[in-house]
Amino acid sequence: MNRNWLYVFSSGILEIFWVSGLKHSETIAGWIFTVAALACSFYLVVLASRQLPVGTVYAVFAGIGTGGTVMVESLVFGEPFKLLKILLIVVLLVGVVGLKMVTANTEKATT
Amino acid sequence: MAWLALVGAGCMEVFGVINIKRLSQQKWDALVYMMFTFGLSFYLLTYAMKTIPMGTAYAMWTGIGTVGAAFVGMVLYGESKSWKRLVFVVLILGASVGLKFVS
Numbered sequence: 001m002n003r004n005w006l007y008v009f010s011s012g013i014l015e016i017f018w019v020s021g022l023k024h025s026e027t028i029a030g031w032i033f034t035v036a037a038l039a040c041s042f043y044l045v046v047l048a049s050r051q052l053p054v055g056t057v058y059a060v061f062a063g064i065g066t067g068g069t070v071m072v073e074s075l076v077f078g079e080p081f082k083l084l085k086i087l088l089i090v091v092l093l094v095g096v097v098g099l100k101m102v103t104a105n106t107e108k109a110t111t
Numbered sequence: 112m113a114w115l116a117l118v119g120a121g122c123m124e125v126f127g128v129i130n131i132k133r134l135s136q137q138k139w140d141a142l143v144y145m146m147f148t149f150g151l152s153f154y155l156l157t158y159a160m161k162t163i164p165m166g167t168a169y170a171m172w173t174g175i176g177t178v179g180a181a182f183v184g185m186v187l188y189g190e191s192k193s194w195k196r197l198v199f200v201v202l203i204l205g206a207s208v209g210l211k212f213v214s
Contacts, residue, residue: 019169022153023160038153062173070166079164088209089170095202096177102195103181 004051011044012064019069024077059100066093113162114211120155121175123148128180129187167210174203 014037021034049057070089073079126148133141160168178200184190 019165022157023165062177066166066170066173069169073164073166077165079166082213085164085167085210085213088206088213089166092170092174092203092206092210095199095206096174099177099181099196099199099203102193102199103184103190 004048007044007048008052008057008060009064011041011048012061012068014038014041014044015061015065016068016072019065020072020076055100055103059097062096062100063093066096113159116155117159117163117168117171118175120152120159121172121179123152123155124172124176125179125183127152128176129183132188163214167214171207171210174207178203 018034018037018041021030021037025031025034045057045061066089070086074081127145130141130145130148134145156168156172159172181190181196181200185192185196
């Protein structure tokens with residue numbers, strides 16, 4: 001587990017916070033926290049991308065963000081759990097991760 | 112209206128990404144465009160999430176942004192149009208349309 005992967009995982013976790021913040025912030029402090037989390041999260045992605053393949057970094061980042069927001073939404077904010085909705089989100093995620101991975105590999109092949 | 116805002120947020124994200132690319136080529140006006148488009152994207156996402164569940168909205172926002180970036184890459188920057196990439200694009204779009212009808 002090297003430092004760059006730590007950046008990627010941290011950025012994904014932060015992403016869950018800022019997405020929740022965008023939806024649920026009601027105070028000035030809440031908004032400041034949300035914007036700070038957003039800035040840190042993207043800064044960490046850029047930092048990690050300098051050392052690791054961009055496609056892979058973004059795929060993991062989006063994966064943690066998507067899975068995390070769905071989980072937090074059900075567990076913390078009490079959104080009803082619909083199986084079909086979860087399935088569709090999983091399909092969408094497969095598409096995003098797949099596209100990023102394929103893109104990363106073709107970029108590697110040409111450079 | 113919320114769904115329209117979400118699609119708009121995804122598109123704005125794509126413009127933001129294009130400007131990151133332009134910024135890396137040292138076109139400094141891109142910095143202004145980048146801040147404006149990302150700002151608008153997050154604003155529209157926030158607006159959409161007032162009515163659309165958070166997980167659904169976020170997944171679609173990421174999906175539209177990803178598809179848009181791939182599309183721009185293929186059209187403007189000559190990235191590969193391999194069938195694998197197109198299959199994933201269709202998956203994302205299909206799932207997004209499905210989510211719209213389930214929500």
